[in-house]
Amino acid sequence: MGLPSWTRRSRNHDVSGAPLPLECNHVGEALPPEMVTRLYDGMRRVDLTGKAKGPSENVSQEQFTASMSHLLKGNSEEKSLMIMKMISATEGPVKAREVQKFTEDLVGSVVHVLSHRQELRGWTGKEAPGPNPRVQVLAAQLLSEMKLQDGKRLLGPQWLDYDCDRAVIEDWVFRVPHVAIFLSVVICKGFLVLCSSLDLTTLVPERQVDQGRGFESILDVLSVMYINAQLPREQRHRWRLLFSSELHGHSFSQLCGHITHRGPCVAVLEDHDKHVFGGFASCSWEVKPQFQGDNRCFLFSICPSMAVYTHTGYNDHYMYLNHGQQTIPNGLGMGGQHNYFGLWVDVDFGKGHSRAKPTCTTYNSPQLSAQENFQFDKMEVWAVGDPSEEQLAKGNKSILDADPEAQALLEISGHSRHSEGLREVPDDE
Numbered sequence: 001m002g003l004p005s006w007t008r009r010s011r012n013h014d015v016s017g018a019p020l021p022l023e024c025n026h027v028g029e030a031l032p033p034e035m036v037t038r039l040y041d042g043m044r045r046v047d048l049t050g051k052a053k054g055p056s057e058n059v060s061q062e063q064f065t066a067s068m069s070h071l072l073k074g075n076s077e078e079k080s081l082m083i084m085k086m087i088s089a090t091e092g093p094v095k096a097r098e099v100q101k102f103t104e105d106l107v108g109s110v111v112h113v114l115s116h117r118q119e120l121r122g123w124t125g126k127e128a129p130g131p132n133p134r135v136q137v138l139a140a141q142l143l144s145e146m147k148l149q150d151g152k153r154l155l156g157p158q159w160l161d162y163d164c165d166r167a168v169i170e171d172w173v174f175r176v177p178h179v180a181i182f183l184s185v186v187i188c189k190g191f192l193v194l195c196s197s198l199d200l201t202t203l204v205p206e207r208q209v210d211q212g213r214g215f216e217s218i219l220d221v222l223s224v225m226y227i228n229a230q231l232p233r234e235q236r237h238r239w240r241l242l243f244s245s246e247l248h249g250h251s252f253s254q255l256c257g258h259i260t261h262r263g264p265c266v267a268v269l270e271d272h273d274k275h276v277f278g279g280f281a282s283c284s285w286e287v288k289p290q291f292q293g294d295n296r297c298f299l300f301s302i303c304p305s306m307a308v309y310t311h312t313g314y315n316d317h318y319m320y321l322n323h324g325q326q327t328i329p330n331g332l333g334m335g336g337q338h339n340y341f342g343l344w345v346d347v348d349f350g351k352g353h354s355r356a357k358p359t360c361t362t363y364n365s366p367q368l369s370a371q372e373n374f375q376f377d378k379m380e381v382w383a384v385g386d387p388s389e390e391q392l393a394k395g396n397k398s399i400l401d402a403d404p405e406a407q408a409l410l411e412i413s414g415h416s417r418h419s420e421g422l423r424e425v426p427d428d429e
């Protein structure tokens with residue numbers, strides 16, 4: 001039987017130099033050649049009769065259908081079988097370094113195909129030439145969830161020669177949903193088959209930034225997908241920019257004015273050493289001297305590694321935001337305690353700390369920044385999900401309502417508030 005049309009590519013050799021079948025430009029462009037080769041070889045290795053002595057020369061319609069069924073609708077056992085065939089031509093265990101390369105190819109293919117199909121939903125993929133470092137970082141995070149036969153985790157280069165058998169891969173696929181989700185994205189968007197079965201809205205949230213504001217986020221699409229997967233499901237479909245130091249200035253007053261009473265949000269910073277990290281606030285930020293929030297809050301790291309740190313139950317110091325006090329700290333904090341936060345942004349904007357010796361009591365997070373006391377230029381806060389009517393009403397307040405110091409400065413200088421008289425004065429909180 002002839003080859004399915006998807007195997008026809010613009011290139012007629014695979015990455016090893018072996019001949020590939022007829023040409024088909026649209027798949028060759030939609031997916032990187034490494035992933036097309038893996039899928040093609042995996043399908044050729046499907047033995048429908050139980051009597052095959054090796055991979056078939058071509059892919060039959062039956063092999064194609066069985067492979068699609070396993071990858072898109074199969075259970076963990078069936079998916080792991082196909083993954084093993086996509087990794088190696090031989091039966092039996094595969095080396096951890098082979099699984100690492102497969103995972104990097106898979107993650108890179110997701111960015112590639114979403115960019116090709118113009119479905120990044122406002123986020124950026126990869127701009128600079130060369131390998132995408134966040135592909136490797138996310139692949140490393142997915143691999144770190146793998147449990148080897150002795151129960152140990154696949155952490156560090158010393159494990160790359162370890163043998164991973166079918167049971168290890170099956171357990172990994174079962175416990176790490178992103179593996180199966182990414183396979184579905186690659187197949188559905190790469191081959192344009194069964195696209196209705198794939199809901200991208202909760203995988204890649206819509207990015208909303210005020211019109212006319214050119215803005216390049218600290219986060220790329222892979223970072224957003226990773227953080228978004230940790231959020232409550234009803235908040236995964238949309239991210240709205242509330243504050244950016246690039247757009248709104250290096251001002252703690254501006255930060256407070258833009259993020260208070262706006263619902264759940266994600267805050268992210270990049271320090272001067274290029275470490276990227278932040279936290280999810282499950283409730284609206286409020287300026288007050290008490291801790292706030294609940295156990296849905298978490299801290300996270302994006303660079304140099306991706307990780308999420310959830311509540312320990314040790315205390316309820318989830319969120320803290322204070323301004324204008326003389327006796328207690330002024331700034332934004334998450335986790336730990338006064339002067340020893342897991343993440344702290346000082347009222348002297350551009351300075352902060354991440355003090356975790358050995359870990360933050362609230363979130364069990366390590367030091368997130370490169371230096372315990374860090375400096376930063378870039379900070380963003382994104383509201384997630386849809387705002388309630390109450391949040392929209394409060395969000396329409398002037399920045400001066402949230403910043404009495406700025407209002408006082410205007411009055412001292414003899415300037416009036418141009419917005420006064422154009423709207424009703426909001427009730428006091």
